[in-house]
Amino acid sequence: xxxxxxxxxxxxxxxxxxxxxxxxxxxxxxxxxxxxxxxxxxxxxxxxxxxxxxxxxxxxxxxxxxxxxxxxxxxxxxxxxxxxxxxxxxxxxxxxxxxxxxxxxxxxxxxxxxxxxxxxxxxxxxxxxxxxxxxxxxxxxxxxxxxxxxxxxxxxxxxxxxxxxxxxxxxxxxxxxxxxxxxxxxxxxxxxxxxxxxxxxxxxxxxxxxxxxxxxxxxxxxxxxxxxxxxxxxxxxxxxxxxxxxxxxxxxxxxxxxxxxxxxxxxxxxxxxxxxxxxxxxxxxxxxxxxxxxxxxxxxxxxxxxxxxxxxxxxxxxxxxxxxxxxxxxxxxxxxxxxxxxxxxxxxxxxxxxxxxxxxxxxxxxxxxxxxxxxxxxxxxxxxxxxxxxxxxxxxxxxxxxxxxxxxxxxxxxxxxxxxxxxxxxxxxxxxxxxxxxxxxxxxxxxxxxxxxxxxxxxxxxxxxxxxxxxxxxxxxxxxxxxxxxxxxxxxxxxxxxxxxxxxxxxxxxxxxxxxxxxxxxxxxxxxxxxxxxxxxxxxxxxxxxxxxxxxxxxxxxxxxxxxxxxxxxxxxxxxxxxxxxxxxxxxxxxxxxxxxxxxxxxxxxxxxxxxxxxxxxxxxxxxx
Amino acid sequence: xxxxxxxxxxxxxxxxxxxxxxxxxxxxxxxxxxxxxxxxxxxxxxxxxxxxxxxxxxxxxxxxxxxxxxxxxxxxxxxxxxxxxxxxxxxxxxxxxxxxxxxxxxxxxxxxxxxxxxxxxxxxxxxxxxxxxxxxxxxxxxxxxxxxxxxxxxxxxxxxxxxxxxxxxxxxxxxxxxxxxxxxxxxxxxxxxxxxxxxxxxxxxxxxxxxxxxxxxxxxx
Numbered sequence: 001x002x003x004x005x006x007x008x009x010x011x012x013x014x015x016x017x018x019x020x021x022x023x024x025x026x027x028x029x030x031x032x033x034x035x036x037x038x039x040x041x042x043x044x045x046x047x048x049x050x051x052x053x054x055x056x057x058x059x060x061x062x063x064x065x066x067x068x069x070x071x072x073x074x075x076x077x078x079x080x081x082x083x084x085x086x087x088x089x090x091x092x093x094x095x096x097x098x099x100x101x102x103x104x105x106x107x108x109x110x111x112x113x114x115x116x117x118x119x120x121x122x123x124x125x126x127x128x129x130x131x132x133x134x135x136x137x138x139x140x141x142x143x144x145x146x147x148x149x150x151x152x153x154x155x156x157x158x159x160x161x162x163x164x165x166x167x168x169x170x171x172x173x174x175x176x177x178x179x180x181x182x183x184x185x186x187x188x189x190x191x192x193x194x195x196x197x198x199x200x201x202x203x204x205x206x207x208x209x210x211x212x213x214x215x216x217x218x219x220x221x222x223x224x225x226x227x228x229x230x231x232x233x234x235x236x237x238x239x240x241x242x243x244x245x246x247x248x249x250x251x252x253x254x255x256x257x258x259x260x261x262x263x264x265x266x267x268x269x270x271x272x273x274x275x276x277x278x279x280x281x282x283x284x285x286x287x288x289x290x291x292x293x294x295x296x297x298x299x300x301x302x303x304x305x306x307x308x309x310x311x312x313x314x315x316x317x318x319x320x321x322x323x324x325x326x327x328x329x330x331x332x333x334x335x336x337x338x339x340x341x342x343x344x345x346x347x348x349x350x351x352x353x354x355x356x357x358x359x360x361x362x363x364x365x366x367x368x369x370x371x372x373x374x375x376x377x378x379x380x381x382x383x384x385x386x387x388x389x390x391x392x393x394x395x396x397x398x399x400x401x402x403x404x405x406x407x408x409x410x411x412x413x414x415x416x417x418x419x420x421x422x423x424x425x426x427x428x429x430x431x432x433x434x435x436x437x438x439x440x441x442x443x444x445x446x447x448x449x450x451x452x453x454x455x456x457x458x459x460x461x462x463x464x465x466x467x468x469x470x471x472x473x474x475x476x477x478x479x480x481x482x483x484x485x486x487x488x489x490x491x492x493x494x495x496x497x498x499x500x501x502x503x504x505x506x507x508x509x510x511x512x513x514x515x516x517x518x519x520x521x522x523x524x525x526x527x528x529x530x531x532x533x534x535x536x537x538x539x540x541x542x543x544x545x546x547x548x549x550x551x552x553x554x555x556x557x558x559x560x561x562x563x564x565x566x567x568x569x570x571x572x573x574x575x576x577x578x579x580x581x582x583x584x585x586x587x588x589x590x591x592x593x594x595x596x597x598x599x600x601x602x603x604x605x606x607x608x609x610x611x612x613x614x615x616x617x618x619x620x621x622x623x624x625x
Numbered sequence: 626x627x628x629x630x631x632x633x634x635x636x637x638x639x640x641x642x643x644x645x646x647x648x649x650x651x652x653x654x655x656x657x658x659x660x661x662x663x664x665x666x667x668x669x670x671x672x673x674x675x676x677x678x679x680x681x682x683x684x685x686x687x688x689x690x691x692x693x694x695x696x697x698x699x700x701x702x703x704x705x706x707x708x709x710x711x712x713x714x715x716x717x718x719x720x721x722x723x724x725x726x727x728x729x730x731x732x733x734x735x736x737x738x739x740x741x742x743x744x745x746x747x748x749x750x751x752x753x754x755x756x757x758x759x760x761x762x763x764x765x766x767x768x769x770x771x772x773x774x775x776x777x778x779x780x781x782x783x784x785x786x787x788x789x790x791x792x793x794x795x796x797x798x799x800x801x802x803x804x805x806x807x808x809x810x811x812x813x814x815x816x817x818x819x820x821x822x823x824x825x826x827x828x829x830x831x832x833x834x835x836x837x838x839x840x841x842x843x844x845x846x
Contacts, residue, residue: 320819322818322819323817323818323819323821324818351821566664567661567662567663568663569663569668569672570736571716571719571736571739571740571743572663572664572668572669572672572740573672573740573741573743573744573825573828573829574712574715574716574740574743574744574747574825576664576823576824576825577708577709577712577744577747577825578709578712579823580708580823581708581709594662594664595662595665596662596663596664596665596668597662597664599664599665599666599669599814599824600664600669600814600823600824600825602817602823602824603818604817604820604821604822604823605823608821
C-alpha cells in the first residue's frame with residue numbers, strides 16, 4: 001500500500017501499489033539505482049587503482065587530519081546523495097534482459113542477442129533485482145570516499161586548511177616599524193685576537209674592533225598601508241595617488257617625452273629587431289681566421305664527421321687538454337696536431353683562468369696556399385668567399401654597427417630621462433651636458449629611469465671593442481726561414497691588418513713543441529714578449545766558481561753544473577725540483593736535447609705561466625664584442 | 626793432431642781474458658750512457674723499484690724517524706726563499722743522516738726513502754693550498770696542527786693511490802715491485818700530464834703511501 005495524492009478529492013488516499021509478480025526464469029530485470037551504484041563504484045575503483053591510491057605506503061603517509069576529514073565529509077556526502085536521489089528506494093527504471101517478443105512499448109531496446117534483448121525502461125510490473133538498501137548506502141559513501149582520496153592529497157589538504165588565512169589575509173605590505181638602534185655584532189677580519197685579548201683582560205678597549213651601531217634607516221615617506229590604518233582610508237589614499245599620477249601623465253610633458261622616445265626608437269626599429277635577434281640566436285661576436293700550410297690534424301672524413309655531428313668539438317677538446325702532446329713521428333699530420341694543441345692551450349684551455357674568447361669564433365684554414373695572405377690583401381672579398389667565411393665576417397661587422405647605433409640610441413633616451421629627472425629644459429642638454437648613460441657608466445643611470453636596452457646583449461665587455469679587435473686575419477706558414485710582415489686589407493670600407501709569419505721547422509719533438517708556442521704566439525700578437533721577469537723561475541744568481549758536480553749547489557746557474565746535477569742518480573727524485581727553475585720557454589735548450597728530462601719535465605709550471613702572460617697581452621688588442 | 630792439455634788450458638785462459646777485457650771495455654760506455662740520462666724509462670722504473678724495496682726492508686719506525694728529522698731540519702735549518710737552496714740543504718742533511726747508518730745496504734735504502742721524504746716535503750704546497758692550510762689550522766681541535774696536516778696529506782696521497790689502483794696500470798701482484806714500479810711510472814706520467822702536478826710528486830706520494838702501508842702490514846702495526 002502506498003499513499004498517493006488524489007487531486008480530485010484533495011486528500012491523500014491510500015492506493016494499493018501495482019502488484020509486481022510476473023517473473024520469468026529467462027528474464028532478468030535489474031534496478032537502475034543498484035546498477036548506478038555498482039557502475040560508479042567500479043569506475044572510481046578502477047581510477048583509484050590506476051593512480052596507485054591503494055599503495056599501502058601512500059595511504060600510510062596520508063595526514064591523519066585528512067583521513068578524518070575525508071571520511072567525515074564522504075559519509076555526509078554519501079548519505080546526502082543517497083537520500084537526495086532516492087537511491088535507497090525501488091528503482092523506477094530497470095535494465096531488462098528478456099525475449100525480444102515480450103518487450104513492451106515503454107522499453108527502449110539497446111541491443112539484441114539471438115532471441116533476447118537488452119532494454120531499459122520504466123518498470124512497475126516486473127520484479128527487479130536490487131541491492132539491499134544498506135549496501136546501496138554503503139556504495140554511495142564508498143564512492144564519495146574514493147573520490148576524496150583520489151582528488152585530495154596531503155598538499156591539497158594543507159592548502160585547504162590554510163585557505164581561510166589566505167583569503168582573509170591582506171595582500172598589501174605594511175610600512176615597516178621604525179627600527180631600533182642595534183649593535184652590529186659581526187666580527188671583522190683580523191679582530192679575533194683583539195677581542196680575545198680584551199676578554200682576557202690584556203686590553204682595556206676594542207678600538208676599531210668594537211661593535212658598531214647601526215644607524216636607523218632614513219626612511220623616505222612610506223606610501224604603503226600603516227599597521228593601524230583602516231582599509232578604506234588606505235584605499236582612498238591609493239585612489240587619490242592614482243588620480244595624481246594620471247593627471248601628471250596627461251599634463252603634456254610626459255606624453256611629449258613618450259612621443260620623442262617612440263620616434264627615436266622607430267628610427268632604429270630594424271637595428272633593435274636585429275639586436276634582439278642576434279642576442280637570442282647567439283650570433284658570433286667575433287671572427288678570427290688563421291691560414292696555415294700545415295696539414296689538417298684530422299683526416300677529411302673525420303673532419304666532415306666532426307663538422308656535422310660534433311658542433312662543440314673544440315669546446316670539448318680544449319676543455320681536457322693535456323700539458324704536453326705525444327706525437328707519432330710517422331704521422332704526416334703531426335705538425336697540424338701540434339699546432340692544434342698549442343692553439344688550444346694558448347687561447348682556450350680553461351685551466352688558465354682567463355680564456356680569450358669562444359673557440360667557435362676562431363677558425364684555422366689548413367693546407368692553405370702560401371700566397372693566400374697576399375691574395376687576401378689584394379682581393380679580400382673573393383678570397384673570403386672562396387673559404388666560405390665572408391657571411392660570418394659580415395655578420396660580425398654588422399653586429400658591431402648595430403651595437404654602435406643601439407648605444408647611441410640608448411644615450412639619447414637617457415638624455416631625455418635626465419632632462420625629465422632634473423627638471424631642466426632641453427637647452428641645457430643641447431649645450432652638451434654629459435649623457436647619463438654610456439656603455440661604461442652604467443652606474444649613472446641608477447637614479448634615472450631604466451632604459452629598455454640590455455647592455456650585455458650589445459657587448460660582453462665594458463670596453464666597446466673596435467672592428468679590428470673583433471675581426472682578424474693571420475697567416476702562419478712553415479717555410480725555409482723565419483720572417484714576418486704586415487699588410488692591410490679593406491673590407492666594406494673597414495681596414496684590417498693581415499699578419500703573416502713564416503717559421504722554420506724544428507728537428508726534434510721537444511724543440512718543435514716550444515718553437516710552436518713561440519712562433520704561434522708571435523703571429524697572434526706581435527707585441528708579446530716572454531722574459532725572465534714574466535717567468536716563474538727564480539732569478540739567476542751570479543756564477544762564482546766551478547764546483548764539483550756531486551755537491552754543486554743547484555742555485556749555481558751554470559748550465560754545465562745543472563746538466564751534471566741532473567745526471568747524478570743519487571736522490572734522483574729530489575733533483576728534479578731543479579726543473580721548476582729551468583724555464584724552457586726562455587731558452588735552456590739543453591733540456592730539450594735531453595729526452596729523459598722532457599718526459600718528466602713539469603710543463604704545467606711554466607706552460608701555465610707562459611699562457612697566462614700571453615693571454616694578458618693578447619686580450620688588450622683582441623677579443624669579442 | 627792432439628793438443629796437449631797445458632796448451633789447451635793456456636788458450637782457454639787467453640780467450641777468457643780477452644772476452645772479459647772486451648766486456649769491461651764496453652761496460653763504462655754503457656754506464657756512461659745510462660748515467661747521462663738517468664731519467665729514461667728504464668732508469669726511472671729501476672729507481673722506483675729500489676725505493677719499494679727500501680721501504681720493504683726498513684722498519685716503519687725508521688721511516689717515521691727520518692721523516693721527522695727531515696721535516697725538522699726543513700723548519701729550522703733550511704728555510705730559504707730560493708727553492709734550490711732549500712733543496713740542497715735538505716739533501717745534505719739527509720746524506721749525513723744516512724751515513725750514520727751501518728752497512729752499505731742500509732745506507733742505500735736510507736738514500737731512497739730520504740729522497741721520497743724530501744720530495745713529499747717539497748710537494749706539500751702543491752697538495753695543500755694556502756687557503757686549505759689555513760682552514761686546517763683553524764679547525765684543528767686539539768691544537769695539533771701538524772697532525773691534522775699530516776692526516777690531510779695522507780688523504781691526498783690515498784687519492785692518488787686509489788686512482789692508480791683503479792687504472793689499468795696496477796694489474797700486479799703486491800710482491801712484484803718491478804711490475805708496480807712500471808705501472809706507477811706510467812700512471813704518473815699520464816696523470817701529471819692531465820693535472821697540474823709534477824711527476825716526482827706523484828711518484829713520491831704513491832711510494833710513501835704504499836710503502837708505509839705495506840710496511841705496517843708486514844710488521845703487524
